[in-house]
Amino acid sequence: MTTLTPATDDAVCAPRLTAADHAIGADAAEVVATTLKALADPLRLRMLSAIATTADGEACVCDLAELADVSQPTVSHHLKVLRDVGVLTSQRRGTWVWYRIAPDYRGAVTTLLDRFAPAALEHQRADRPPALTGLSDVEPELVRLAGSLAERVRGTDPADALRVVRESYTALARRGGMTAHLVPLTEHFARQRLVDAAAAHAAERADGGTSAAARPPQVLFVCVANAGRSQLAAALLRHYAGDRVVVRSAGSAPTGGVHAAVAPFLAELGLEPDPADAADAAAAVAYPKPLTDDALRAADVVVTMGCGDTCPVLPGKRYEDWTVGDPALASPSGVRAIRDELDVRVRALLTDLLPDLILPR
Known part of the structure; x- marks a missing residue:
């Protein structure tokens, strides 16, 4: 026979949201992780930064090959990875293919390059000062x-x-x-x-x-x-x-x-x-x-x-x-x-x- 124990305050409180309720959905996480994986390469990040800061917002393989001592086919491979996840778009004009940041990603790329990347660099500085506190009652x-x-x-x-x-x-x-x-x-x-x-x-x-x-x-x-x-x-x-x-x-x-x-x-x-x-x-x-x-x-x-x-x-x-x-x-x-x-x-x-x-x- 099962013995019933009195309910405690914790047992009778309203149901709490679980971690799964707060976390990003599994399908969404898979998509985001795939995109982040594509970005997680130093040369690709440099290419993305170079494209984002050109005067006309686009660059071709010959322009980006100057960033590192790699062949143009290697550059094309990295650009294809970014294009496959939707971060870049491409357009062939004559014998060259020109790459631009996809419109839907412009804001995200700006946040990545102007906020996230500098914060990551700053965090790695060994001489960064300790956090200080201000007035308790300002x-x-x-x-x-x-x-x-x-x-x-x-x-x-x-x-x-x-x-x-x-x-x-x-x-x-x-x-x-x-x-x-x-x-x-x-x-x-x-x-x-x-x-x-x-x-x-x-x-x-x-x-x-x-x-x-x-x-x-x-x-x-x-x-x-x-x-x-x-x-x-x-x-x-x-x-x-x-x-x-x-x-x-x-x-x-x-x-x-x-x-x-x-x-x-x-x-x-x-x-x-x-x-x-x-x-x-x-x-x-x-x-x-x-x-x-x-x-x-x-x-x-x-x-x-x-x-x-x-x-x-x-x-x-x-x-x-x-x-x-x-x-x-x-x-x-x-x-x-x-x-x-x-x-x-x-x-x-x-x-x-x-x-x-x-x-x-």
Whole structure:
């Protein structure tokens, strides 16, 4: 005869979801794993990166054969693997086959190259600093900061300042990375947003005459992580133009810090900001920050680098898309080449914006 034992609290609680309920489905996992297996080859990843950053978004076998000392048939084999899983498409024109990233995979490839790959490299750095923690109760500090900004940014309502400060702190915290300097960075970011909002509001009220022409042009550089290309471009423009142009940079999905490969080149331009120094104006350029509507509305020129699909298009703005390689994944000489290419583009932009500006040779 079976003896019944009294039910415990755990026994009578509602059924819990199992691991299988939370996990990706078996069929979906098989498809994803097949695609990831196709990507899991160093040469294929380099080929994918090269195709993604060409000016016209395509490359042929002869172009990609330069990446490694392998034969063209070997290159064709690797490209076929990526094409078979749907990551690449191909088109024959004459005697050559041209490869492009499949439209359905463009966003995923951007995430892979601009977010996942740099994170994997950063994790392997032996000298990466330990994670730091911020304030346990940050609200009083944010309230104090909002009050200070409301006094310093003319025409700012205290309630708006507090809302922007809270939103800025949350947005920066979501990037990941170290949190020890979150409050000083929040001050930089929130002040920038309040200034941009005031500038956009003034521009909307202006009749397009003298008041609009008198203010310096504002340029916004946008990439995915705001940790490499957009940082370099902003630093170069700031270096050449000084305060004659208002420079902003932002990311559609900002990371926790500037890429290690980029930092030395920012230092060459005099940007070694201390994020704890709220008076350091350079720090407003050299830390990753989210793309905001305020920055877009205040900008006269918006330059995108690999995130054109996610950057909203507003009327009355000048938009340019610069297809430039990602320095986070490049060799030191590759980063230098990317920096030099950005230098040429920045100079051309400044020649158009400030015809009287004398640029060094």
